[in-house]
Amino acid sequence: MSQENVDVGRRTFEARNKRDWEALRALIAPDCEFDISRSKCLSPGVYRGHEAARRMFEEYSEVFEEFGWEPEEFIDAGDAVVVPARFYSRGRGSGVETAAWGVGVHWVVDAKVVRWRLCQNRAEAFEAAGLRE
Secondary structure: HHHHHHHHHHHHHHHHOOOOHHHHHHHOOOOOEEEEHHHHHHOOOOEEEEHHHHHHHHHHHHHHHEEEEOOOEEEEEOOOOEEEEEEEEEEEEOOOEEEEEEEEEEEOOOOOEEEEEEEHHHHHHHHHOOOOO
């Protein structure tokens, strides 16, 4: 089961980077929670459900001409997948390039992401996933 969860985590990154909303929607539960409340991103907060998640990703498309996530690895944590990743972007209009690093935790049930939380470091993500570093 956990290898399946890692595959789901990997496919969510692929869908997000391709801006393939339908593929992403198929991978997340209808009531999925996206918690970016600890982030220094555009609109920190907690987003619930498909439409809220879609609005969050559309906001990135409005602000950034180019953006994406480069996962370093996918760490099996049983019902969760921990993914250290680099976020890169180029501002729409300004052309300013930025990069940030964070660690996402995907909780997966029945091959769907039910919760995703952005953590600021590995220790926080490992704790959230119930792992020891």
